[in-house]
Amino acid sequence: MKVYIKFVEHCILKIALDTPLDTFFDYRWLKPAPAPENGAAEATPLPQIGQLALVPFGRQELMGLIVGISEHTDVPAAKLKDVLAVRTQVAPLSEHWLALCRFAADYYQRPLGEVAVPALPRNLRTGKPTLLERHLKKLAKLLPTQDASPNPEPALNPAQQEAVDAIAAAHTFAPHLLYGVTGSGKTEVYLQAAARILAQSNEAQVLILVPEINLTPQLENNLRLRFSGIQIATLHSGMAEGERLQHWLAAHLGQARIVLGTRLAILASLPHLKMIVIDEEHDPSYKQQEGLRYSARDLAVWRAHQLAIPVVLGSATPSLETWQHAKVGRYRKLELRERAVKDAVLPVVRVINLEHEKPKEGLTTPLINAIRKRLERGEQSLLFLNRRGYAPVIACDACGWISNCTRCTAHLVMHKLDHRLRCHHCGFEQRIPRNCPTCGNIDLQPLGRGTQRMEEGLQLIFPEARVFRIDADSTRRKGSAEAAFDTVHRGEVDILIGTQMVAKGHDFKNLTLVGALNPDSALFSQDYRASERLFAQLMQVAGRAGRAAQKEGGNISEVLIQTRYPDHPLYHALMAHDYDRFANDLLEERQQASMPPFIYQALLRAEAKELQTALDFLHQAAVCTAHAGITINDPIPMTMTRVANVDRAQLLVESVSRPALQAFLKEWIATLRGLKSRVKWGVEIDPMDI
């Protein structure tokens, strides 16, 4: 292609733009006339596939991506517009990267431009060329020579060594499930495998994905300490745009040898990528929940396959999809059965039957006694309650009024500290009313407990204890989450109460008790994945306890679960630390019920002011295309039907064959575009919440 256009004065560029209208658009590129003072001395660089180009589009100017170059176009000459500028300062995006975007566009049924263009940093797309040049200059000054050899590495146990050897020995596509209990040293396997891969060539790059960087700062610290001689880039949504461009460029130019990022980093440009790690691969945050609803985990596996490199999926509670792949031998299972720290043992898990134990301030007597014991011994306790706010709802005893959001199918949550009622779905808020809006009764009662109310109750029961809360409300300011975790690490906290935020990544050395306060609701959720998620969450939060070595004569860590269903198989599997059995049983159930991963799904969602409008559209959609081998279920309102004054309904489409489903969707979506309707709709492939 480059040879072909070597001497041309003009050509047609096929440009992908961030619009749902089409895959690409044709524009004419004219070789700019040389400036008189330059004469013919300076050659104009010719455009290349993978470069960015600025083009007129309607009344706007859009930055798009050159995906093809040709002599011909079907656009009539009178309508053909000219390219305004081509960004030649940066090396073009690679054919591999374009192939990844093309695959994602195809699989998730979106135009290429809607995938590829937003995957690039905003400052690259909209910033001035001078800004870009400044960034490039800054990068050119950094680390002229890089030394990828790691600083001293700790010794591995035999299982860890076997895992590192297996990963590093793979010179082709090799998916590995690194299955190990919390504290079994998965991170050390990532680090030493990365060191081996980096040592194989002086340009190799490694991509490490984590669910959330801010909650797992220890991994970033470990990476920087271990590989102090090389450039490490981070990519996540919390970064300022300038910073993001800097790090993206470092990866794109091959300077950053390690890239650590959240799900969006899977679409980073990495010209010398040689290994991908996905930590906590089961975590739901790998699935994007708006716009292009991609799974970073699935794209990672595809990318590794395309590049013929190893990919490591790490978890103590693998997703059932991954578990099934490992079971049938598509993924190699590498198992870490022991905790890595010598003499550290798994905590004892017990259930407390709420039918027999009446709780006081949300805490049963056995749990209160267990906390008291920790206080006496100077150890820390962690209480896990996945519900922020003071109380999930307030109610009037006299007339039955309850605080509902008028815009959503949801309650308004009571936040006592700032006297507000808040909807956690649409953001609506108001002052807590002094009396009942219906009957005037002044005695409004909070129902149920959130983390704020637990904090208050704990302070009542243990007045001398230092009680500390970590949730989205207490850590709203930038940097406050890190500061909060530091407080716990410094030992300035006796009892920590928190939401799932406290379950991730942190090793609390002095923590020997974990209490799960109200996990039952997930057992009977309509969402069939709820129990899988609950198990993962409880296992993860339980893993915060007892990670340090048992002191001589010390006590074994405990996990206490308050439940009304002490005989539920999920709790039995937790007590036995037996994820294998739990996962195998769930897989069997899923197979019998024809559910994922034994069937492939897509979900058509529709939103409208009136529920009926949305349902009517879905009924129309259900019959508009022929469908052999496809099951189309009945349209139903979504569980949370109304959010911010919009009603939502859904239609589930299933097939045992992924290619059949893909073929159907292609045709179906084209037909849906032609349907006359005022609803807003979208199709999600492999939906997580149904």
Ligand SMILES: [Zn+2]
């Ligand atoms: Zn009332």
Ligand SMILES: [Zn+2]
């Ligand atoms: Zn609301």
